Amino acid sequence: MRSAECVVVGGGPAGLxxxxxxxxxxxxxxxxDENPELGGQYYRQMPGTFRSSGTRGLSKETLEGRxxxxxxxxxxxxxxxxxxxxxxxxxxxxxxxxxxxxxxxTAQALVLAPGAYDRPVPxxxxxxxxxxxxxxxxxxxxxxxxxxxxxxxxxxSGPLLLVVAHYLLHGGAQVVAICEASPMRHLWRYPHxxxxxxxxxxxxxxxxxxxxSAGVPFLTGHVIRRALGTTEVTxxxxxxxxxxxxxxxxxxxxxxxxxxxxxxGFVSSLELSRLAGCDHVxxxxxxxxxxxxxxxxxxxxxxVFVVGDGAGVAGSAVALAxxxxxxxxxxxxxxxLADRDYSREAARARGRLRHLxxxxxxxxxxxxxxxGVYTLAEDRTTLCRCEEITAGEALEAVRDGAVHVNExxxxxxIGMGRCQxxxxxxxLGHLVARVTGRPVTxxxxxxxxxxxxxxxxxxxxxxxx
Amino acid sequence: xTRSDVLIVGGGVIGCAIAYELxxxxxxxxxxxxGGLCSGASGANGALIWPQAxxxxxxxxxxxxxxxxxPTLGEELGIDxxxxxxGGMVAITDEEQWARMTEYAAVQHEIxxxxxxxxxxxxxxxxxxxxxxxxxxxxxxQGGTINPFRLTLGYARAARARGASLCPxxxxxxxxxxxxxxxxxxxxxxxxEAERVVLAAGSWSAPLASTxxxxxxxxxxxxxxxVTEPAPFRLRHVLKPIKADRDPWRFSQPWPPGGPAKxxxxxxLPPGKGMGLAQTRAGNLLLGSxxxxxxxxLGPTAEGVAYILAHGAAVVPALGRLQILRTWAGLxxxxxxxxxxxxxxxxxxxxxxxxxxxxxxxxxGPISARLVTAIIIKADPPLxxxxxxxxxxxxx
Numbered sequence: 001m002r003s004a005e006c007v008v009v010g011g012g013p014a015g016l017x018x019x020x021x022x023x024x025x026x027x028x029x030x031x032x033d034e035n036p037e038l039g040g041q042y043y044r045q046m047p048g049t050f051r052s053s054g055t056r057g058l059s060k061e062t063l064e065g066r067x068x069x070x071x072x073x074x075x076x077x078x079x080x081x082x083x084x085x086x087x088x089x090x091x092x093x094x095x096x097x098x099x100x101x102x103x104x105x106t107a108q109a110l111v112l113a114p115g116a117y118d119r120p121v122p123x124x125x126x127x128x129x130x131x132x133x134x135x136x137x138x139x140x141x142x143x144x145x146x147x148x149x150x151x152x153x154x155x156x157s158g159p160l161l162l163v164v165a166h167y168l169l170h171g172g173a174q175v176v177a178i179c180e181a182s183p184m185r186h187l188w189r190y191p192h193x194x195x196x197x198x199x200x201x202x203x204x205x206x207x208x209x210x211x212x213s214a215g216v217p218f219l220t221g222h223v224i225r226r227a228l229g230t231t232e233v234t235x236x237x238x239x240x241x242x243x244x245x246x247x248x249x250x251x252x253x254x255x256x257x258x259x260x261x262x263x264x265g266f267v268s269s270l271e272l273s274r275l276a277g278c279d280h281v282x283x284x285x286x287x288x289x290x291x292x293x294x295x296x297x298x299x300x301x302x303x304v305f306v307v308g309d310g311a312g313v314a315g316s317a318v319a320l321a322x323x324x325x326x327x328x329x330x331x332x333x334x335x336x337l338a339d340r341d342y343s344r345e346a347a348r349a350r351g352r353l354r355h356l357x358x359x360x361x362x363x364x365x366x367x368x369x370x371x372g373v374y375t376l377a378e379d380r381t382t383l384c385r386c387e388e389i390t391a392g393e394a395l396e397a398v399r400d401g402a403v404h405v406n407e408x409x410x411x412x413x414i415g416m417g418r419c420q421x422x423x424x425x426x427x428l429g430h431l432v433a434r435v436t437g438r439p440v441t442x443x444x445x446x447x448x449x450x451x452x453x454x455x456x457x458x459x460x461x462x463x464x465x
Numbered sequence: 466x467t468r469s470d471v472l473i474v475g476g477g478v479i480g481c482a483i484a485y486e487l488x489x490x491x492x493x494x495x496x497x498x499x500g501g502l503c504s505g506a507s508g509a510n511g512a513l514i515w516p517q518a519x520x521x522x523x524x525x526x527x528x529x530x531x532x533x534x535x536p537t538l539g540e541e542l543g544i545d546x547x548x549x550x551x552g553g554m555v556a557i558t559d560e561e562q563w564a565r566m567t568e569y570a571a572v573q574h575e576i577x578x579x580x581x582x583x584x585x586x587x588x589x590x591x592x593x594x595x596x597x598x599x600x601x602x603x604x605x606x607q608g609g610t611i612n613p614f615r616l617t618l619g620y621a622r623a624a625r626a627r628g629a630s631l632c633p634x635x636x637x638x639x640x641x642x643x644x645x646x647x648x649x650x651x652x653x654x655x656x657x658e659a660e661r662v663v664l665a666a667g668s669w670s671a672p673l674a675s676t677x678x679x680x681x682x683x684x685x686x687x688x689x690x691x692v693t694e695p696a697p698f699r700l701r702h703v704l705k706p707i708k709a710d711r712d713p714w715r716f717s718q719p720w721p722p723g724g725p726a727k728x729x730x731x732x733x734l735p736p737g738k739g740m741g742l743a744q745t746r747a748g749n750l751l752l753g754s755x756x757x758x759x760x761x762x763l764g765p766t767a768e769g770v771a772y773i774l775a776h777g778a779a780v781v782p783a784l785g786r787l788q789i790l791r792t793w794a795g796l797x798x799x800x801x802x803x804x805x806x807x808x809x810x811x812x813x814x815x816x817x818x819x820x821x822x823x824x825x826x827x828x829x830g831p832i833s834a835r836l837v838t839a840i841i842i843k844a845d846p847p848l849x850x851x852x853x854x855x856x857x858x859x860x861x
Contacts, residue, residue: 095767102767401502401622403634404500404634406501407502407504407618407633410617410618411614413747416790418694418790420790447793449793450770450792451789451790451791454694454790455788456788457784457789458785460771460774460789461771461775461777461778462771462775
């Protein structure tokens, strides 16, 4: 057991920004990340075994990330890589496992920046080889320079779909169609709100132009119905959807494919904020629970801050700004920043966040989450991938009287597998809510317990003194 | 709203089994549970069914009643409760334990619960994953496992099929008392009255009883559990890592908790007695447990988990290669003499207690339900009920 001034969990944009700001102000920071390299998803660096001459071929994000990472190293931040925070005890004591060694660190300030993950949306055929998530496809292409397929259908909602298409085309693949669930109507309402964010808008426009020139059909108000194939995906069926993003009508289009990329947004990783005892609230527009925070990024647990996509998905620019804001609050908490200086810097940080919120607001409206995506699963569709349990079995549990997701779990074993409900939790909650006619906030969530992720037994059997 | 004949407070295995048995006698039954069904100790245990007794008496009778009920219970409820009785092994680590277990095995034979002491070679022949460094093992034929969720929810479903009304998500905040009679409950769904209230709320029974000025000696005894990923090997038995205590079968703790300790015994550190290792049908290993009095705290601790794992790995070294998926804690409703409270509550009419089963709720749930039903309908009980009478502790 040791103590630390500030522990930051997560080495993506938010965690890096928090560590940098705090360290610059003299705080001794420990930064923990489960990967061998810093960067998280957005600033994912290429594996160490890859070589590139100069910076040619490296994306803008990779280079930005590299700079930030180098600065962190230069500031003497203590790095614990390949390390998983598996538990949080007594508010701010984190249990960290590296290999087969575990250690407990009590922090005066704890910053959680765990990020988000692709929203798992079950639909017929979603477990076929060749069906990937948008985040997964991005990792494959940006991080490992591997194409997921040569004839690819993209389905989902959000600006990331265009980015994925860009990388596919750049890599020489054919994009047979992009199915955007949002009707993308009322764009005319937004120009005045988008004016201050011309850089983002221009970027989006460039991507749209690119797919138009490549002749890629961009179907708005469409969702994926089915992935076809026996041993691997060979076809994809899409159909129009309504405002809730539920499929309507009987008109379907079928495409020949060898890969399907599905991206219905992201959900925040809440294991750590729940283990820390933070209060959470459900955000209908995001379709996700998020931790309750003050404008200083502090959760309902004193000294525990949550920043970045792990506190509500809002993208990398917001993550950087929130990380910075938390870094300031941490420095003040530890007496490294006088109140007056803090007020000035924090006000600046809040201004930046307000500015970004304008754009985020438009994105969240345009690509609003629709619970209809959770009607795509049929009875035979796998809902819990770890335990291979179908949506139909979950429905049977509800018919047998289950009203809470924990009851469905007890009946069916849904959520008892390796992922402990990360993949099936969101879908199960919406399924139980829909079938019992109650709001999703009433059906409960799986009770969070350590470890936050599977950890080696050998590590936990031996506690470091 | 129709008035019920019986209101049951608590939707764990005890409450659901009672609902099933009473509904089977034609009574109008309503069960109220504040969370989800099976969300208390019934859903937090190690899935072990290993009835034990030191000598002739009520504990032995309970154990034998168990044997008779479980093999056909699943069929009766129309659900596979995954009851398996492969036998259990207690790990013997040194000569002193070997001598003790040899004595113990002889006594067990006398009372009809066969047990054998095996040297390590024979023990490993029967259970290859056992640590070769052990002295041996005590084999006991009555060790087994069950799926406690399917048992509890199976009872619930069968109770509903018999017309019982089971209402999860409905918290009972108080028992309603009129003079010296318990007439019903106050709940999230309003006040409900009934001829009889059955209190089967486990570790929450005492606070509820106190709302009607009834004091019952039930205290939560916390136990932590660990579950691993599915193992690449299959254990053939349920296992008990031995504890370095004088009496490995029945722990003895001071009453009341916080009262004067028995010599050499600290009730809170190290996390205490009663260990088990069982494997689910899917292959996960369930390890536990510890023993502490910490009120209604459901949080596992790193020390408790380390303690459990160290003991487990000492018996099955292959555990060291597995990953842990989850840890949790359950609250066993503990009583001063280790026997449950089944029968009329002290000093009031209209309240039947069915609580205080400590770590044997799953094992003694079915027989408890039949005892409660016999008491309520005034029929002959399958076992004498006097040892469980809640009034045995005298004053309230």
